[in-house]
Amino acid sequence: MTFLSKEQTQKNASVAPVLSQRGRAGMELLGSIQNYSSGQLRSLAKQQFESQLSANLATSSIEGSPTQQARRQLVKWREHAESLSSYRYERFIQRYVAEDVYCRGIPAVEEQRDTFERLASTSLPKHPQGSLQLDPSLDVPRYYDGVEWHLEPGGYDGYDLYGALFTYVAGPCVFKYGGYAAVAHGEDITRHRVDVVSQLKKSSYARVYEPGCGGFSTLAAVHNVFPQAELVGCDLSPLLLTNGHIHAERVGVKVTFKQRDARETGEPDAAFDAVIMYALLHEMPPDAGVAALREAFRILQPGGEIVISDPPPFRAVPAFNAVLLDWDTKHRGEPFFSAVGHFNWSECLQDIGFADVDEYALGPDQYPWVTRGVKPE
Ligand SMILES: C[S@@+](CC[C@H](N)C(=O)[O-])C[C@H]1O[C@@H](n2cnc3c(N)ncnc32)[C@H](O)[C@@H]1O
Structure with a gap:
């Protein structure tokens, strides 16, 4: 997927009006709640998690090899987090946004398909400098086959305008706030x-x-x-x-x-x-x-x-x-x-x-x- 930098996003601000009012408003709402979840609610959840982390979760009380200990420790930390309503609420929002980016984003792009096809320039160049070597006979590894990475319906190849969706809609409206997966809030x-x-x-x-x-x-x-x-x-x-x-x-x-x-x-x-x-x-x-x-x-x-x-x-x-x-x-x-x-x-x-x-x-x-x-x- 391709995202724009914050600078590029600003330059492409004129792209937003391409969406219908419903499409734009829906995506911007997702962006706002993503921003709230990772920017505010998460620090509250972290504070509660750390202040209530009781002594019985210390590594010394966990048996097994170092690898087993690390895995068991993580399970205990997860159980502790799940006992906190702030954590559960923050995670609920994360999951909701992660799903809804596609539930709202794909229809928003479809409403303006011609425009997004033009913006994404989906046709191959006539005189390329570089090259594209596709191999339809390549075996897809079993671990990859059928996985809907990041909850993308159909996986990476599941929707022909995913490029436009990420670059012009989900990137500037939602992902620009950071705060998902390993990316910290506000990071580019x-x-x-x-x-x-x-x-x-x-x-x-x-x-x-x-x-x-x-x-x-x-x-x-x-x-x-x-x-x-x-x-x-x-x-x-x-x-x-x-x-x-x-x-x-x-x-x-x-x-x-x-x-x-x-x-x-x-x-x-x-x-x-x-x-x-x-x-x-x-x-x-x-x-x-x-x-x-x-x-x-x-x-x-x-x-x-x-x-x-x-x-x-x-x-x-x-x-x-x-x-x-x-x-x-x-x-x-x-x-x-x-x-x-x-x-x-x-x-x-x-x-x-x-x-x-x-x-x-x-x-x-x-x-x-x-x-x-x-x-x-
Ligand atoms: C999170 S994306 C990162 C893409 C890119 N490196 C970037 O910086 O945006 C992970 C990529 O790994 C690719 N991938 C997974 N397994 C692969 C494999 N065995 N061989 C080649 N690519 C693979 C996926 O198709 C996907 O495009």
Whole structure:
């Protein structure tokens, strides 16, 4: 999906009148309650959660291996949160908005379909600089098939105008407030991508690969920071790749978009000097994530770097935030959030052979969370 930065949203303010009064009002209402929920109610819930966290929830009273302890601890924290009406009310609003973005947003876009098709420019460019290589025979992994990610009806490919819905309607009306999943209230996810890409250590790169690129979001950030780099991205979703291709061509950036599995990219050994992995690993079971990282290691040159950004692990956040992240697994179409939250990507990179591995947060609520490594010379 593609969102606009706050700056771009302001420039596109004229897009709002494109919606009917009913469509605009409904989406803006969702934005207001999302803003209230994550901006006000959540701090009250957190305060109550922390002040009433009783001594019997301490880690020392939990038995088992460190992994079992971490899982059991999280269950206890969740039970404690669920006993608080402020937490339940805040989560009710989060779920309501997450569902209603589509229940209201799709009809709002449909009412003005011609206009949104024109705005999204759904036709492929006649003389592209970059390329779009779709492979309809590619096997869709079992973990991905049929999942309605983020509660999107039909999943990433479920509605042809999802690109327009996110860019021109849900982004500017609702998601601009932040405060969903790992994103803290008031944070700008376009800015996050630039900040994450800037964690690459050198001043220039020749060829950068993004596995699980979706469309042209993180690759756009790579282009902003390293304008000389040749860009290649892969994803499973033909719709996201097609939208990304159209978007990149519209702004004049050459990108090769390929429909490939991040675990088996088909790229030659040592073909890239950097790999950026943004918000991919939490959408895979951990074993698939490990396979994707092994593949990244293979396609990197010696001395090449990897920068990963995903929601923070449970071990890195306060108890209340761990409960919030865990909640997305059942309630916001993120089937692997919990499994991945317990996983350690930093250790995994070292096991694969990466050197100079480090991990740290760039923003509030420990997000974006960055894990980096270098393929030894
Ligand atoms: C949350 S999106 C992030 C997209 C993009 N990296 C960005 O910054 O906007 C996760 C993406 O991972 C893709 N994905 C999941 N499993 C994949 C796999 N095995 N191979 C390639 N892409 C995959 C999904 O289709 C989706 O586009």
